Amino acid sequence: xxxxxxxxxxxxxxxxxxxxxxxxxxxxxxxxxxxxxxxxxxxxxxxxxxxxxxxxxxxxxxxxxxxxxxxxxxxxxxxxxxxxxxxxxxxxxxxxxxxxxxxxxxxxxxxxxxxxxxxxxxxxxxxxxxxxxxxxxxxxxxxxxxxxxxxxxxxxxxxxxxxxxxxxxxxxxxxxxxxxxxxxxxxxxxxxxxxxxxxxxxxxxxxxxxxxxxxxxxxxxxxxxxxxxxxxxxxxxxxxxxxxxxxxxxxxxxxxxxxxxxxxxxxxxxxxxxxxxxxxxxx
Amino acid sequence: xxxxxxxxxxxxxxxxxxxxxxxxxxxxxxxxxxxxxxxxxxxxxxxxxxxxxxxxxxxxxxxxxxxxxxxxxxxxxxxxxxxxxxxxxxxxxxxxxxxxxxxxxxxxxxxxxxxxxxxxxxxxxxxxxxxxxxxxxxxxxxxxxxxxxxxxxxxxxxxxxxxxxxxxxxxxxxxxxxxxxxxxxxxxxxxxxxxxxxxxxxxxxxxxxxxxxxxxxxxxxxxxxxxxxxxxxxxxxx
Ligand SMILES: Nc1ncnc2c1ncn2[C@@H]1O[C@H](COP(=O)(O)OP(=O)(O)OP(=O)(O)O)[C@@H](O)[C@H]1O
Ligand SMILES: [Mg+2]
Numbered sequence: 314x315x316x317x318x319x320x321x322x323x324x325x326x327x328x329x330x331x332x333x334x335x336x337x338x339x340x341x342x343x344x345x346x347x348x349x350x351x352x353x354x355x356x357x358x359x360x361x362x363x364x365x366x367x368x369x370x371x372x373x374x375x376x377x378x379x380x381x382x383x384x385x386x387x388x389x390x391x392x393x394x395x396x397x398x399x400x401x402x403x404x405x406x407x408x409x410x411x412x413x414x415x416x417x418x419x420x421x422x423x424x425x426x427x428x429x430x431x432x433x434x435x436x437x438x439x440x441x442x443x444x445x446x447x448x449x450x451x452x453x454x455x456x457x458x459x460x461x462x463x464x465x466x467x468x469x470x471x472x473x474x475x476x477x478x479x480x481x482x483x484x485x486x487x488x489x490x491x492x493x494x495x496x497x498x499x500x501x502x503x504x505x506x507x508x509x510x511x512x513x514x515x516x517x518x519x520x521x522x523x524x525x526x527x528x529x530x531x532x533x534x535x536x537x538x539x540x541x542x543x544x545x546x547x548x549x550x551x552x553x554x555x556x557x558x559x560x561x562x563x564x565x566x567x568x569x570x571x572x573x574x575x576x577x578x579x580x581x582x583x584x585x586x587x588x589x590x591x592x593x594x595x596x
Numbered sequence: 597x598x599x600x601x602x603x604x605x606x607x608x609x610x611x612x613x614x615x616x617x618x619x620x621x622x623x624x625x626x627x628x629x630x631x632x633x634x635x636x637x638x639x640x641x642x643x644x645x646x647x648x649x650x651x652x653x654x655x656x657x658x659x660x661x662x663x664x665x666x667x668x669x670x671x672x673x674x675x676x677x678x679x680x681x682x683x684x685x686x687x688x689x690x691x692x693x694x695x696x697x698x699x700x701x702x703x704x705x706x707x708x709x710x711x712x713x714x715x716x717x718x719x720x721x722x723x724x725x726x727x728x729x730x731x732x733x734x735x736x737x738x739x740x741x742x743x744x745x746x747x748x749x750x751x752x753x754x755x756x757x758x759x760x761x762x763x764x765x766x767x768x769x770x771x772x773x774x775x776x777x778x779x780x781x782x783x784x785x786x787x788x789x790x791x792x793x794x795x796x797x798x799x800x801x802x803x804x805x806x807x808x809x810x811x812x813x814x815x816x817x818x819x820x821x822x823x824x825x826x827x828x829x830x831x832x833x834x
Contacts, residue, residue: 472707475700479693485655486691490750491679491708 315444317565318558323450323519325557326457330512331530332537332549333464334505340481340544341498342398347409348389349509349534350527351416356382356510357517357526358420361429371434375514379507386506390499398495413528420524429522453515460508461550468546477501481544533560533572536579598626605664606631606758606788607652607683612661614651620659621647623812629758634784636799637792639809640834645792646688648809649760652790653685654678666757679708682757688766688792690743694736698727701735702750709754720749723779741772748779752787759783761791765798773798796827808833 331353338346360378363369369377393412397405435452438445468474476497480487487494513526520526533556541552556575564571598610605628614622621644629635639645650656652663654675662671665683679685693701699717706716721728724745730738735746744764751759764780765773773795780802783789793799799806801823808816808830816833818825 472704475693475696475704476707478695479701479704482693482695483691485675485687486693487704488675489653489655489679489685489687490705491676491754492704493676 315441316446317561319446319450319454320564321558321561322454322554323516323557324560325554326454327512327516328530328533328537328557329457329550329553330460330515331509332534332541332553333546334502334509335531335534336538336541336544336546336549337477337481337501337505338394339538341477341484341494341501342394343402344394344397344405345402345409346394347406347531348393348412348416349409349506350531351413352382352386352389352506352527353509353513353530354420354524354527355385355416356506357431357513357522358424358429360510360514360517361424361431361522375511378514379510382506382510383503386503387499389506390502394502395495395498417524417528424524426524429517431517431522433518450519456511456515457553460511464546473497473500533575536575539579540582604631605629606633606666607790608664609652610662610664612648612651612658612663614647614656614658616647616656621812622651622658625661625812625814627807627814629788629790632785632788633804634780634789634791634802635805635807636803637790637807637809638794638796638799638830638834639792643809644812645809646762647812649685649762649790649792652678653683653760655685682754684751684754684756684759686744686747686751686759686761686764688762690740690747690767692735692738692743692746694734696735697732698735698738698746699731701746702753705750705753711754716753719753720746723749723752723782724775739772741768741775744768744772744776745779748776752783756787759787759789761789763792763794765793765795777802796830799830800825800827806830810834 331349335346335349338344338349356378359381360374363377363381364374367374389412393408394405397408433449435449437448439448439451468478476487476492476494480494480497484494537549537552537556540556541548541550556578559574559578560571563574607629609625609627612622612625613620625648627635637645637648647656651658654670654673654677657672662669664670665678666681668681670678670681670683693704696704702716702720703713706713709716717731727745727749730742735743738746748761748764764776768776777798780789780791784802800820803820803825806818806820806825807814810833818830
């Protein structure tokens with residue numbers, strides 16, 4: 314049981330790292346960004362590339378992979394996402410999905426379709442109440458929590474963060490102050506991409522690195538973003554861990570039901586928000 | 597075509613038409629605000645008042661016509677550039693940055709205008725001294741009237757050459773309307789303004805000039821320099 318709970322936290326942590334970017338892009342620009350999954354997958358493959366080409370350790374290879382992907386993330390925002398800004402929702406879905414498909418095929422051409430092996434960098438297990446649990450998983454959870462706390466400070470204390478928070482609420486209000494929000498959206502987009510890559514690399518050793526890894530997590534992350542409230546920074550955090558835990562618990566008893574439980578929760582939340590809650594308020 | 601010639605105008609709007617889709621909601625709008633003038637726009641719900649202000653503020657693009665502000669053509673210029681040139685806009689919905697403190701609401705405006713925060717806060721407090729008490733509060737906790745005052749205070753930062761305010765007294769209690777009235781009075785003569793307002797007693801006591809809008813057109817213009825227009829005279833056109 315202990316292990317199941319830790320597994321739930323681990324999944325939650327990875328979901329959180331992936332979902333922030335998705336949630337912020339939706340909250341600020343009203344764009345559903347399928348290409349987020351591509352950045353995530355490419356990040357993991359570039360990690361593998363740097364690790365092998367330069368014989369680097371886990372952490373240096375991760376940092377280089379994140380930095381190397383920044384220009385790509387920036388370019389996606391600048392040349393694809395920004396053009397879709399203010400357009401219909403489905404244009405953005407089509408364009409970013411196309412990007413994801415093209416990118417995934419490129420990965421298949423370069424690296425092949427077979428799963429890549431990434432070793433768990435830390436093999437220590439910690440003894441908690443007589444049960445040995447993996448230190449590496451605990452580290453993943455801690456990284457996510459630290460990033461959550463760091464982001465909270467960033468959005469509360471820095472001018473850039475406050476501008477983004479303000480834009481999440483009243484985009485036009487920010488523009489009418491004379492602030493060019495697209496600059497700040499680029500920054501947020503790059504941060505979101507970097508965090509997703511960190512999540513992907515941390516998760517890869519305990520899952521499988523393969524060309525479709527981003528697509529799998531993308532669908533779960535959509536549920537996180539919907540359950541947590543699109544553009545809600547704290548909501549995304551709690552929803553990630555709640556759904557991660559749900560997956561772990563359901564998966565323990567019925568492996569095939571883990572994903573379904575997440576989608577069912579999402580459906581219930583949508584039904585609640587759009588059908589039940591408005592009726593309760595009307596009374 | 598617009599009538600009347602040049603003269604020293606802060607803003608000059610010539611034959612502006614605008615629509616959200618195919619259908620136009622603004623038809624050949626012409627208006628002009630002179631330096632220091634307080635101009636009011638009245639009109640029924642759906643007349644196009646908000647659409648007009650948003651077009652001037654750069655949030656909507658006109659289909660045709662020109663907007664000249666401070667001697668420069670700003671037609672179709674995006675809102676952030678328009679704001680940086682000194683045309684500030686207070687929207688109708690009284691939406692503040694509710695998860696930021698009042699201080700940080702003002703600080704963002706100061707940042708945008710490249711002014712130091714302390715003098716920006718002094719400026720806002722000057723407009724409405726009670727704002728001082730609310731500085732550390734989340735702006736989301738303010739009442740409707742306090743929000744409107746914060747929005748006007750925020751928009752005054754950087755000394756705009758023209759301030760647009762959309763229905764400042766809408767939905768407010770009489771006592772708060774008095775506060776807003778005082779604020780509008782205090783900026784009259786120094787800051788050029790265009791104010792959309794439904795409260796006709798506010799309009800007739802403050803306006804230098806009044807435009808009446810109906811179905812996307814300006815149908816009447818009143819000179820009210822001597823506060824000689826009665827609310828009843830306006831009512832006929834609404
Ligand atoms: N975002 C929009 N998309 C399409 N049509 C719109 C939009 N906003 C306003 N309209 C239409 O444009 C017309 C003018 O609306 P506008 O909000 O400018 O009127 P208003 O004079 O400000 O009204 P009110 O007194 O209610 O604020 C209306 O017919 C309205 O339905
Ligand atoms: Mg309006």
